[in-house]
Amino acid sequence: MRIAIIHEWLDSYAGSERVLEQLLAIYPEADLYAVCDFLPDSERHFLGGRVPTTSFIQRLPRARRWFRHYLGLMPLAVEQFDLSGYDLVLSSSHAVAKGVLTGPGTLHVSYVHSPMRYAWDLQHQYLRQARMESGMKGALTRWLLGRMRAWDFASGARPDVIAANSAWIAERIRKSWRRESVVVHPPVDLEGFPFQPLKGDAYVVASRMVPYKRIDLIAEAFRQMPDRRLIIAGDGPEMGRVREAAGDSNNIEIKGRVSxxxxxxxxxxxxxxxxxxxxxxxxxxxxxxxxxTPLIAYGRGGATDIVQPDITGLLFPRQEASSLIAAVNRFETLAIAPEACRANAERFSRAVFRDRMRLLVAEACAARGIATS
Structure with missing residues (x-):
């Protein structure tokens, strides 16, 4: 088979790039396409020396720094890739990659990290955080997001098979695109996080300090539990709010960014x-x-795929300090085995991801009568 892999954009080695890395490991002979490629040399290792074919976005003014500002042009850009010679197209999509054009003889399997969140249910949050809820700039942004939403819905019909990265995203796909999908959880580098059965006494949160992560809520909750230690690792624009929520509590340690x-x-x-x-x-x-390590997590989103309640952690029902406090109190009555936590993590290994994607593609090829060798 001739195979193409389409990725959105390459500017850092982050979560979606870890999916791309494993797709390239499964199909090392595949040709690689991306809307643009500005990966620094220090982070290109996972491409294995490949240089992707890029779109006209790559050559637009100041694209290296401001390529996200060209979001409105990305549907056009991704539709310019000529994929007519391929038997199989794999797209890794959180915005436009799933919108590539393929012919009737090409099987298109899309791994979807999410529909275009800022054009759907998170539009109001996006506008609020960008301070564009009103005014001419806000009106223009709403118009653009409306156009993107219409294109996202239409292009959601283009893949033949959709893999969603969690049950939460599968439901978002159903709601936004009226499509069914198969859940294939993203790959996690378990080898980099060795098992340790002995635990300390501190609760830990490690995250980017951005609004939706709600680190301020965690700090507020532990400020009301002075007998319980909390360590916060991470940095970002919400650091001031997190410090304010923590106050002068002696039980909360804010480390900032860590190695x-x-x-x-x-x-x-x-x-x-x-x-x-x-x-x-x-x-x-x-x-x-x-x-x-056990988990205490808010009971919406991907956490419901990960946490096995009362076995590897527990879920709290509301994004409120009181709900988290009640969860911590209940957690301390449980006897959660570290071995159960590690066994749970094995469900999300890179090897499991590769096996599931191979099987998904093989079944799709068989259903279409496409020879895989």
């Missing part, structure tokens, strides 16, 4: 990893479980 070895040590030593965001999946939770 990868220090992060692993924190997760491995934690009494529990606390997570208060409504996240599409939540790789950090799996990394904590790989260390044998």
């Amino acid at each position: 990868q070895p220090d992060l692993v040590a924190l997760l491995a030593d934690a009494r529990a990893f606390v997570f208060a965001a409504e996240e599409d999946f939540g790789i950090g939770m799996v990394e904590a479980q790989a260390c044998g």
